[in-house]
Amino acid sequence: MSMILNFFRDAYLNIKRNLLMSMASVISVMAALIIVGVIAIIAMNVTFIVDEVESNLEMKIYMADDQPEASVEEIGSRIQANAHVTELAFVSKDEALDEFASWFGKNEQLLQGYAEQGNPLPSSYVIKVDNAENLDQIYKEFINIEGVEDIVYGQEYVSALLKFNKMINTVSIVVVLILSIISLFTIYNTIKLTVFARRGDIDIMKYVGAGKLYIKMPFILEGSMLGVLGALVAVLLLRNIYAMVLGSLKLGTVMPLSASLAPFGLVIGPISYWFLLYGFIIGAVGSLISVSKFLRT
Amino acid sequence: MIKFEQVYKQYKGNEQCALEDINVFIDRGEFVFLVGPSGAGKSTFLNLILKDFDPTRGTVYVDDVDLSTVKGNTVQRMRRRMGVVFQEFKLLEGKTVYENIGFAMEVLRRDKKTIQRRVMRVLQLVGLENAAAKYPQELSGGERQRVAIARAIINGPDILICDEPTGNLDPRTSLGIMKLLENINKLGTTIVMATHDKPVVDAFKKRVIILERGHLIGDRKGGYFY
Ligand SMILES: Nc1ncnc2c1ncn2[C@@H]1O[C@H](COP(=O)(O)OP(=O)(O)OP(=O)(O)O)[C@@H](O)[C@H]1O
Numbered sequence: 001m002s003m004i005l006n007f008f009r010d011a012y013l014n015i016k017r018n019l020l021m022s023m024a025s026v027i028s029v030m031a032a033l034i035i036v037g038v039i040a041i042i043a044m045n046v047t048f049i050v051d052e053v054e055s056n057l058e059m060k061i062y063m064a065d066d067q068p069e070a071s072v073e074e075i076g077s078r079i080q081a082n083a084h085v086t087e088l089a090f091v092s093k094d095e096a097l098d099e100f101a102s103w104f105g106k107n108e109q110l111l112q113g114y115a116e117q118g119n120p121l122p123s124s125y126v127i128k129v130d131n132a133e134n135l136d137q138i139y140k141e142f143i144n145i146e147g148v149e150d151i152v153y154g155q156e157y158v159s160a161l162l163k164f165n166k167m168i169n170t171v172s173i174v175v176v177l178i179l180s181i182i183s184l185f186t187i188y189n190t191i192k193l194t195v196f197a198r199r200g201d202i203d204i205m206k207y208v209g210a211g212k213l214y215i216k217m218p219f220i221l222e223g224s225m226l227g228v229l230g231a232l233v234a235v236l237l238l239r240n241i242y243a244m245v246l247g248s249l250k251l252g253t254v255m256p257l258s259a260s261l262a263p264f265g266l267v268i269g270p271i272s273y274w275f276l277l278y279g280f281i282i283g284a285v286g287s288l289i290s291v292s293k294f295l296r297t
Numbered sequence: 298m299i300k301f302e303q304v305y306k307q308y309k310g311n312e313q314c315a316l317e318d319i320n321v322f323i324d325r326g327e328f329v330f331l332v333g334p335s336g337a338g339k340s341t342f343l344n345l346i347l348k349d350f351d352p353t354r355g356t357v358y359v360d361d362v363d364l365s366t367v368k369g370n371t372v373q374r375m376r377r378r379m380g381v382v383f384q385e386f387k388l389l390e391g392k393t394v395y396e397n398i399g400f401a402m403e404v405l406r407r408d409k410k411t412i413q414r415r416v417m418r419v420l421q422l423v424g425l426e427n428a429a430a431k432y433p434q435e436l437s438g439g440e441r442q443r444v445a446i447a448r449a450i451i452n453g454p455d456i457l458i459c460d461e462p463t464g465n466l467d468p469r470t471s472l473g474i475m476k477l478l479e480n481i482n483k484l485g486t487t488i489v490m491a492t493h494d495k496p497v498v499d500a501f502k503k504r505v506i507i508l509e510r511g512h513l514i515g516d517r518k519g520g521y522f523y
């Protein structure tokens with residue numbers, strides 16, 4: 001127990017001794033995470049909107065008119081059997097006509113002609129799917145089936161949205177990678193200074209036969225403290241920024257635009273969690289590389 | 298105890314070998330001076346015993362174990378059987394004398410009681426029983442070196458490696474340190490000591506190994522400085 005306390009005390013003393021470089025490390029992690037955070041917030045919002053749109057996205061599968069009811073039902077059960085289909089509703093010819101009619105309201109006489117000639121509207125299955133990416137596959141599976149007349153969904157709209165979502169995700173991965181390397185490098189150099197300043201101590205520990213982990217621990221601790229500290233500042237700033245963005249959108253407009261943005265908790269929760277973990281790992285890995293390089297033997 | 302067999306050591310980027318074809322046997326309980334001009338390879342010789350690195354060619358044995366075959370945790374276990382003393386003392390500035398010495402036992406996870414008992418005893422042995430609570434900055438050079446020696450022997454090493462332990466000390470203080478080392482040797486610890494200190498070597502009449510530009514050019518029992 002006292003050994004662990006000693007590790008923490010040493011790490012704290014080292015940070016104090018290397019205040020300037022330590023601050024540079026913290027700021028580097030912080031800056032990296034703020035940039036990553038802004039991109040992550042945009043990406044999360046895009047994903048949120050895509051999800052929102054997706055869960056409301058309907059696909060209409062129109063039945064051919066000239067088939068027995070049993071065959072329509074059979075197609076229905078086949079659709080139901082598809083793993084991606086989350087909701088399924090049948091709209092009969094009559095219901096389709098009623099719905100069509102309701103759009104015209106009082107001008108029912110316009111429809112009289114139809115009633116006399118026989119209902120021209122096809123029956124259909126209206127389905128919802130788990131993920132917009134699967135719409136295309138479902139389309140391909142059912143379009144060629146005997147008895148299916150046509151399948152309609154917002155093809156162009158969906159594919160544009162998916163493309164945008166993918167692009168944002170790719171950009172954020174690239175940015176995260178680049179900034180991680182920069183932060184890692186800064187922490188690596190900070191810890192290198194500490195290692196250099198304490199090379200005498202390291203020599204002594206080495207020669208009295210201290211285990212490698214025992215020697216490395218204070219440095220790893222110091223690095224991860226710096227990383228976590230940077231992450232903490234970044235998280236606090238991002239919290240305030242996002243709260244401000246949501247707040248100003250709510251106040252400024254009659255129809256609250258923020259209603260379509262991802263809610264505060266949904267965004268800041270995972271960001272806090274992942275960023276602190278990220279800061280810890282970047283700090284630990286950066287310092288581990290640094291001290292290991294010095295402690296070859 | 299320690300055996301060098303056709304040992305060569307060449308540092309990266311150096312054309313000249315720091316040690317060339319060294320063959321030496323040092324027996325248990327011996328006290329050996331390692332002398333020679335600056336750059337002769339004395340520190341390199343000691344570093345090989347400590348397994349700071351392996352020889353470029355040849356073999357270094359400690360207790361019949363080829364050091365180049367020692368890997369991982371066994372390196373640490375090997376080093377725990379050796380103590381090291383340097384010219385520049387290498388004490389931890391923020392720690393008291395007591396902590397500096399106890400530290401070498403703490404690292405081995407010894408319990409507080411044992412540490413206390415052993416530290417007090419070893420402080421007595423080096424003649425610093427009243428300095429336990431002092432910080433290195435409050436001590437003279439000779440006293441600091443005594444602390445370093447206390448730390449080096451606290452775990453009861455079989456071998457004590459000293460790299461110019463009197464290099465920063467005046468002749469009288471050096472004499473005191475040498476008497477201390479001689480006592481430690483008499484208690485059974487093998488000592489290998491690199492030094493420039495001609496008066497010391499001449500006064501103590503131990504085995505002298507002479508290095509020059511990486512070559513072993515002399516090895517005399519009860520010898521004098523070259
Ligand atoms: N880490 C190193 N990298 C490259 N060359 C080195 C290194 N250490 C020592 N040398 C070279 O190896 C040779 C022997 O050095 P060593 O330190 O063993 O000499 P020494 O006898 O201890 O000298 P001194 O009396 O000055 O301490 C020298 O030429 C030195 O420049």
Ligand SMILES: [Mg+2]
Binds near residue numbers: 339341
């Ligand atoms: Mg030397």
